[in-house]
Amino acid sequence: MSGDQSRAIWDRARAFQSVIAEQGAMVTDADYLQPADILLDLYGEDIRARAFTTQDPLRGEQMLRPDFTVPVVQAHMAHGAEPARYTYMGKVFRKQEEDENRPTEYVQVGYEVFDGSDPAAADAEVFATIAGLLANVNVAPVTGDIGILRAAVQGLDTSERRRAALMRHLWRPRRFKSLLDRFSGVLPVPVSRSAMLAQGDPLANVGDVLGLRSRSEIAARIDALREDATTPPLSGMERELLDTLLAVRETAPNALTALRDISVDLGSISGAVDGLAARLDALSARGIDIDTLPFETAYGRTSMEYYDGFVFGFEAPAHLNLPPVATGGRYDALTTVLGGGTGVPAVGGVIRPAAVVAMEETQ
Amino acid sequence: MTLKLGVPSKGRLMQKTFDWFANRGVTLRKSGHDREYAGAVDGIDGVELVLLSAGEIPRELEAGRIQLGVTGSDLIREKLSNWDQRVVEVERMGFGGADLIIAVPDAWVDVETLDDLDAVAAAFRANHGFRLRIATKYHRLVRDFLRDNGVADYQLVDSQGATEGTIRNETAEAVADITSTGETLRANGLKILDDGMIHASQATLFRGRRATWTQDQRDTFKALVSKLNA
Numbered sequence: 001m002s003g004d005q006s007r008a009i010w011d012r013a014r015a016f017q018s019v020i021a022e023q024g025a026m027v028t029d030a031d032y033l034q035p036a037d038i039l040l041d042l043y044g045e046d047i048r049a050r051a052f053t054t055q056d057p058l059r060g061e062q063m064l065r066p067d068f069t070v071p072v073v074q075a076h077m078a079h080g081a082e083p084a085r086y087t088y089m090g091k092v093f094r095k096q097e098e099d100e101n102r103p104t105e106y107v108q109v110g111y112e113v114f115d116g117s118d119p120a121a122a123d124a125e126v127f128a129t130i131a132g133l134l135a136n137v138n139v140a141p142v143t144g145d146i147g148i149l150r151a152a153v154q155g156l157d158t159s160e161r162r163r164a165a166l167m168r169h170l171w172r173p174r175r176f177k178s179l180l181d182r183f184s185g186v187l188p189v190p191v192s193r194s195a196m197l198a199q200g201d202p203l204a205n206v207g208d209v210l211g212l213r214s215r216s217e218i219a220a221r222i223d224a225l226r227e228d229a230t231t232p233p234l235s236g237m238e239r240e241l242l243d244t245l246l247a248v249r250e251t252a253p254n255a256l257t258a259l260r261d262i263s264v265d266l267g268s269i270s271g272a273v274d275g276l277a278a279r280l281d282a283l284s285a286r287g288i289d290i291d292t293l294p295f296e297t298a299y300g301r302t303s304m305e306y307y308d309g310f311v312f313g314f315e316a317p318a319h320l321n322l323p324p325v326a327t328g329g330r331y332d333a334l335t336t337v338l339g340g341g342t343g344v345p346a347v348g349g350v351i352r353p354a355a356v357v358a359m360e361e362t363q
Numbered sequence: 364m365t366l367k368l369g370v371p372s373k374g375r376l377m378q379k380t381f382d383w384f385a386n387r388g389v390t391l392r393k394s395g396h397d398r399e400y401a402g403a404v405d406g407i408d409g410v411e412l413v414l415l416s417a418g419e420i421p422r423e424l425e426a427g428r429i430q431l432g433v434t435g436s437d438l439i440r441e442k443l444s445n446w447d448q449r450v451v452e453v454e455r456m457g458f459g460g461a462d463l464i465i466a467v468p469d470a471w472v473d474v475e476t477l478d479d480l481d482a483v484a485a486a487f488r489a490n491h492g493f494r495l496r497i498a499t500k501y502h503r504l505v506r507d508f509l510r511d512n513g514v515a516d517y518q519l520v521d522s523q524g525a526t527e528g529t530i531r532n533e534t535a536e537a538v539a540d541i542t543s544t545g546e547t548l549r550a551n552g553l554k555i556l557d558d559g560m561i562h563a564s565q566a567t568l569f570r571g572r573r574a575t576w577t578q579d580q581r582d583t584f585k586a587l588v589s590k591l592n593a
Contacts, residue, residue, distance in 0.1 A: 022497060035497060039517065044515055044516065044517070045494075045517060046506070049506060049507075164483075168485060175481075178478075192476075193479075196473065196475075202472045210468040210470060210553075211468055211536050212482070212536055213536055215470070225473060276377070308567075
């Protein structure tokens with residue numbers, strides 16, 4: 001990258017950050033090197049494909065920060081007081097194993113709001129702030145809400161174990177679908193499993209159990225599989241409602257109507273749909289034109305993230321193969337994980353100034 | 364400029380590679396002392412033999428320091444990202460076959476599929492407070508495979524040898540390893556998952572990207588390919 005380009009990107013980042021700071025956000029920062037164990041615990045092995053890992057003789061495995069959200073949340077949970085608003089600016093680092101044209105380091109400007117007094121208003125505040133920063137470039141917003149799918153799964157008329165399995169794979173659509181297929185009886189039970197369960201005690205002829213996973217853990221899973229074998233399949237109606245729900249892709253007001261219709265038969269989503277309605281009102285109050293704002297129930301499901309409610313992105317229509325210009329969402333559950341059991345409602349977003357500068361050059 | 368052909372520098376893989384080329388009229392041999400890594404080629408002009416460790420051949424091909432190389436298709440996939448944009452398969456050679464698979468203890472009567480492994484990983488993490496460990500040296504291949512199949516709550520632990528023993532030593536709960544007959548696995552009380560086949564590897568002749576090749580090298584390659592296919 002040339003010095004001029006780099007200067008233009010940092011200038012823009014500073015300009016964005018000063019707008020956010022003028023709104024009352026406290027400027028914060030994070031270390032470049034983050035302890036790997038926390039990130040691995042949160043994201044699993046997949047983070048190794050995304051983050052650069054290095055070794056420190058005293059501190060152990062460290063990662064070049066792949067994002068700011070985790071350290072900012074940690075710092076807030078350790079000694080922040082509510083409500084709080086933070087902004088940060090700096091480089092994040094991502095390995096690019098698939099596409100060598102994508103940068104391995106780029107500047108992010110972020111805004112994080114920890115304020116539980118009015119979640120809909122906080123969602124709208126973050127979205128409208130970022131929309132304001134992008135007012136002069138040609139980007140297309142898209143919104144979603146992971147909370148609606150979560151509520152739908154939690155309301156399914158099936159065993160707690162099956163609901164938990166679906167919740168665990170909410171962010172892996174392929175796995176999620178194959179679980180649904182199995183729970184609806186579309187996919188047959190593997191022959192090997194039926195054969196195993198047909199035995200009185202499948203562990204009867206098993207000698208020593210090798211390794212750390214114990215005989216009692218194996219027995220517990222066999223009990224769980226027996227219970228699952230007697231669980232009735234998911235009803236065709238519930239399956240259909242879930243599929244209809246996930247297919248909603250409309251302007252926000254039409255999506256709201258469609259989801260209200262679905263909630264007549266799938267009562268568990270009513271609260272989440274009310275939340276969507278409140279958010280649309282809050283967005284409207286902030287001057288966002290909700291009549292043209294796109295909403296997709298499935299949006300944000302494929303990115304390996306921690307969002308569990310409102311999600312949004314701003315995409316450059318001409319560069320759909322590039323990562324979005326800005327993204328964000330609500331991550332209440334993450335604060336609970338990082339806060340050691342106590343969580344706070346939180347929502348935030350990041351913007352990539354380099355994408356904005358590049359778009360302005362081509363406009 | 365000669366066309367440099369990288370071949371594994373020892374063992375059965377070297378011998379079988381030499382035999383494979385000999386059957387096609389190209390004689391490869393170690394020149395001089397048996398312990399020297401220099402080679403000679405008869406039967407075609409312009410080809411230079413470079414003896415290397417099989418694990419180094421992918422990187423040397425990618426860097427363009429050799430133009431052709433014989434190595435396992437597993438090593439190419441493990442060591443090069445976007446391998447199919449960096450090298451091209453010229454011939455699958457039909458030996459050195461080995462499968463990269465996932466195996467778990469025989470005693471896990473409740474686990475036959477990746478589905479089971481995923482469910483067990485979730486329960487294991489809840490019980491033990493850390494992710495189920497899979498020992499392997501094929502980090503990229505295993506991680507991509509498990510991601511594509513939606514397996515979560517595992518971690519990879521590095522094992523560069525005697526991987527089957529890691530479960531007994533309680534440094535891993537499962538393994539992802541290369542096997543040709545499955546005998547070592549069975550002897551160690553392990554079984555292969557029904558859908559745990561990650562890659563069926565065999566010795567393969569690869570070429571690097573041709574962009575930087577000289578006309579001489581292109582001509583030699585053409586002559587070599589027609590000899591191999593004759």
